[in-house]
Amino acid sequence: MAQKVTPRSQDFSRWYTDVVQYAELADYSPVRGSMVIRPYGYALWEHMQRALDDMFRATGHQNAYFPLFIPLSFIEKEAEHVEGFSPELAIVTHGGGKKLEDPLVVRPTSETIINAMFAKWIKSYRDLPLLINQWANVVRWEMRTRLFLRTTEFLWQEGHTAHETEQEARDEARLMLDVYAKFAEEWAATPVVKGIKTDAEKFAGAVESYSIEAMMGDLKALQAGTSHYLGQNFAKAFDTQFLDRNNELQYPYQTSWGVSTRLVGMTVLVHGDDQGLILPPRLAPHQVVVVPIISSEETADQVMDAGWSVTSALHDAGIRVTMDDRDGVRPGFKFNEWEMKGVPLRVEVGPRDLAEGNVTLARRDLGREGKQSVALEQVATVATDLLEEIQQALFDRAATFMADNTFYPATYGELVEGIESGGGFFYAGWCGSAACEAKVKDDTQATIRCLPFDQPDDPGPCIVCEQPGAHQAVFAKAY
Amino acid sequence: MAQKVTPRSQDFSRWYTDVVQYAELADYSPVRGSMVIRPYGYALWEHMQRALDDMFRATGHQNAYFPLFIPLSFIEKEAEHVEGFSPELAIVTHGGGKKLEDPLVVRPTSETIINAMFAKWIKSYRDLPLLINQWANVVRWEMRTRLFLRTTEFLWQEGHTAHETEQEARDEARLMLDVYAKFAEEWAATPVVKGIKTDAEKFAGAVESYSIEAMMGDLKALQAGTSHYLGQNFAKAFDTQFLDRNNELQYPYQTSWGVSTRLVGMTVLVHGDDQGLILPPRLAPHQVVVVPIISSEETADQVMDAGWSVTSALHDAGIRVTMDDRDGVRPGFKFNEWEMKGVPLRVEVGPRDLAEGNVTLARRDLGREGKQSVALEQVATVATDLLEEIQQALFDRAATFMADNTFYPATYGELVEGIESGGGFFYAGWCGSAACEAKVKDDTQATIRCLPFDQPDDPGPCIVCEQPGAHQAVFAKAY
Known part of the structure; x- marks a missing residue:
């Protein structure tokens, strides 16, 4: 894969699909709207899953598995839910050679089928809180798809919890949003804005939706x-009730929350450059690649031996390392390929360096200035430190980028011009009316991404109608 | 869950579903043929996945993910494949509110969609072998379902590989069957018979199918x-071709292989007893449960402290341990519950034992004779050894059971009577004709489970027609 990607500056959208394909993260499939996640992309997803799953367990959640098929009648039980999801449903009408009496929906999300089970399992306050997570595939029929970012089928996790009190459920929804923010920042090296969704953007069936919003390249x-406080909406629809501490029947308060393979796309969009992917070390399937530089037959054995010994030292230091020992492939070609795949650190093992007891380390996130000569016996220590540095450097770079492209327009004209002339995140007062929100969307295609939790004392006047603002909102165009 | 399960001797089938439900492995769902895997059952599956996944990686395979939906036309490309799977398909006819021009099948297995991608990726012998595995849900419409053993949707892994030569592919199919046998024997403590399926029982589209067969309680x-040598059947159907070392176009030789959540059911059926589940330590979500015995207020703190310190020592020794610190639940109730859940080892921490510096260890697989008093400071060491002993004891017990119920009938009458009077595995000569195979099935419902790889020099005459036998076959009734 020494193909050159389309430069970002030339066509960002093509650059993205080039990188996803050339780095072998994913490929188009012959099935409309569905993609194939290739081994390298799947390995990245598996590292994401592990980090998230550990955090879910640490916060008391357990994994389980619920059916792929949901009776259409279930989806219809919660009024907003069916309205929101109807246009996106895939429907199974035939099974085992016969037409089904009740068509089945391929799950777009599992609130309904899970509530049908919760209604069976939750009898008493002693059964609460019930903290469940599911890793699964879901299907939402999409007209315009994009690898990882929007596909008809995608992989995700969906948390579903039930609680005794409203406060507990609201706290849970916020806690899980914090988990997502921590993942984005500490693993994916991506700063995020945390906030509340407006009614126009919230989950179909939720009382309140929270999201983390990240800025792409x-x-x-x-x-x-996203994390949703569902109130008692689904509990009432499915008659999920429990005997409380006063022996009275109550509906539990619920949450649901999810992240998906979209996070793979995010990682590409935030860190990648014209050489391809740049992966944060904590998520990279290979954190270090060792490339032997064979320049003559005489030194070949020595170089290969040194390469294996460096690989082994790095592996023993707990680093995910691979040695590219392919015959008949030139080092320059290998460099390009591993740069395309975004491996954070490369170790070049060549005869000239070796004569002085050294190897060369090259950081993926820097250019020539990221190269350094390191004594053989120091490689593992230096590499360990460098991987931490790279993780931090990627976050810092993304944070600076976000700060540099965050604006506080004073007038509607400034907002519109800002969005049209380049984009970014635009913080401005908003009166809370759907009309003002819709006007921005009509005029600019930008939407309110969220109302940040972190609000100023005075949000200022509404950027649209100039009435007193109820909140400060973040306006931006979005994927 | 202190409910009593139906005794095995009274109704084995009800005993099984009782155990699966009371141990909270799974539950029926409102969706026909689909079950819910509850957290305890899912944790068991996750331990199975980890063990298998490690072995797949160690043998060079990589995980990837392919679409859930497959165009119906793909399934139809391989003649035997479509014939075998047609009656079991779930069909999506509507998506996004519209009728689809080409209906989509919910994957019953992924040979076809994967070959469509292999055809794109495999260009040269340098791209081979291609060794892919997928963890996924699949759907096969079933009329009669049983929790874990036969459900419309189930979770599994499916390996799909492509090779330059027939021999390599045949070796791969055998290698992966060996991996499954190793998993069954060393993790699930279940002895198996390895062999070849007859044509009547082989996978739809395979040249040859291999299976491991285990004896249930x-x-x-x-x-x-099962592991399948597919020959070039799917490669030809999808025109998957590569340039070989002589620069000539060739079809690769392929394999596929899979195990499923059925393995959870197997573990119940092989090891369980009238008290519930018995889990092999290597797969048990909790290997040890610590139960504090509070008999008076004065000693309560001392007992709880000792309980936590034992739990911590076991945890530090790398044991998956949980302490049942629930208030207001009597120890006897806890014992029953953890026995139902099959936890291999229980540590009872009570004031009388503690006064002498001891705790009591109780093995799940043994009765009263499995109890022993152990000095506090020895608990971790003794527990570690005991878990290994239990793992081996479960295997030995299952192996003895299988040996005791394996028969070598000399006449057809003996075969029929043996199957009808109690069952077991019946080794006998078989001429190789479908007619003789079918006669046994008609007369007894037993089928040829496999033709064991391990064949005697002389298989003896066919147990049905008395013509010279071509193979020794294993006849048995099957799930």
């Missing part, structure tokens, strides 16, 4: 994770 | 894993 926003 | 056989 083209200044658009990506909703990277 | 009711003497029926369970096909616990």
Whole structure:
């Protein structure tokens, strides 16, 4: 894969699909709207899963598995839910050679089927809180798809919890948003804005939706994770009730929250450059690649031996390392390929360096200035430190980028011009009316990404109608 | 869950579903044929996945993910494949509110969609072998379902590989069957018979199918894993071709292989007893449960402290341990509950033992004779050893059971009577004709489970027609 990607500056959208394909993260499939996640992309997803799963367990959640098929009648039980999801449903009408009496929906999300089970399992306050997570595939029929970012089928996790009190459920929804933010920042090296969704953007069936919003390399926003406070909406629809501490029947308060393979796309969009992917070390399938430089037959054995010994030292230091020992492939070609795949650190093992007891380390996130000569016996220590440095450097770079492209327009004209002239995140007062929100969308395609939790004392006047603002909102175009 | 399960001797089938439900492994769902895997059952599956996944990686395979939906036309490309799977398909006819021009099948297995991608990726012998595995849900419409053993949707892994030569592919199919046998024996403590499926029982589209067959507690056989040598059947159907070392176009030789959540059911059926589940330590979500015995207020703190310190020592020794610190639940109730859940080892921490510096260890697989008093400071060491002993004891017990119920009938009458009077595995000569195979099935419902790889020099005459035998076959009724 020494193909050159389309430069970001030339066509950001093509650059993205080039990188996803050339780095072998994913490929188009012959099935409309569905993609194939290739081994390298799947390995990245597996590292994401592990980090998230550990955090879910640490906060008391357990994994379980619920059916792929949901009776259509279930989806219809919660009024907003069916309205929101109807246009996106895939429907199974035939099974085992016969037409089904009740058509089945391929799950777009599992609130309904899970509530049908919760209604069976939750009898008493002693059964609460019930804290469940599911890793699964879901299907939402999409007209315009994009690898990882929007596909008809995608992989995700969905948390579903039930609680005795409203406060507990609200706290849970916020806690899980914090988990997502921590993942984005500490693993994916991506700063995020945390906030509340407006009614126009909230989950169909939720009382309140929270999201983390990240800024991509083209200044658009990506909703990277959502957490919903569902109130008693689904509990009432499914008659999920429990005997409380006073022996009275109550509906539990619920949450749901999810992140998906979209996070893979986010990682590409935030860190990648014209050489391809740049992966944060904590998520990289290979954190270090060792490339032997064979320049003559005489030194070949020595170089290969040194390469294996460096690989082994790095492996023993707990680093995910691979040695590219392919015959008949030139080092320059290998460099390009591993740069395309975004491996954070490369170790070049060549005869000239070796003569002085050294190897060369090259950071993926820097250019020539990221190269350094390191004594053989120091490689593992230096590499360990460098991987931490790279993780931090990627976060810092993304944070600076977000700060540099965050604006506080004073007038509607400034907002519109800002969005149209380049984009970014625009913080401005909003009166809370759907009309003002819709006007911005009509005029600019930008939406309110969220109302940040972190609000100023005075949000200022509404950027649209100039009435007193109820909140400060973040406006941006979004994926 | 202190409910009593139906005794095995009274109704084995009800005993099984009782155990699965009371141990909270799974539950029926409102969706026909689909079950819910509850957290305890899912944790068991996750331990199975980890063990298998490690072995797949160690043998060079990589995980990837392919679409859930497959165009119906793909399934139809391989003649035997479509014939075998047609009656079991779930069909999506509507998506996004519209009728689809080409209906989509919910994957029953992924040979076809994967070959469509292989055809794109495999260009040269340098791209081979291609060794892919997928963890996924699949759907096969079933009329009669049983929790874990036969459900419309189930979770599994499916390996799909492509090779330059027939021999390599045949070796791969055998290698992966060996991996399954190793998993069954060393993790699930279940001895298996490895062999070849007859044409009547082989996978739709395979040249040859191999299976591992295990004996359940009711003497029926369970096909616990299968591996298929596919030859060039799917490669030809999808025109998957590569340039070989002589620069000539060739079809690769392929394999596929899979195990499923059925393995959870197997573990119940092989080891369980009238108190519930018995889990092999290597797969148990909790290997040890610590139960504090509070008999008076004065000693309560001392007992709880000792309980936590034992739990911590076991945890530090790398044991998966949980302490049942629930208030207001009597120890006897806890004992029953953890016995139902099959936790291999229980540590009872009570004031009388503690006064002498001891705790009591109780093995799940033994009765009263499995109890022993152990000095506090020895608990971790003794528990570690005991878990290994239990793992081996479960295997030995299952192996003895299988040996005791394996028969070598000399006449057809003996075969029929043996199957009808109790069951077991019946080794006998078989001429190789479909007619003789079908006669046994008609007369007894037993089928040829496999033709064991391990064949005697002389298989003896066919047990049905008395013509010279071509193979020794294993006849048994099966799940």
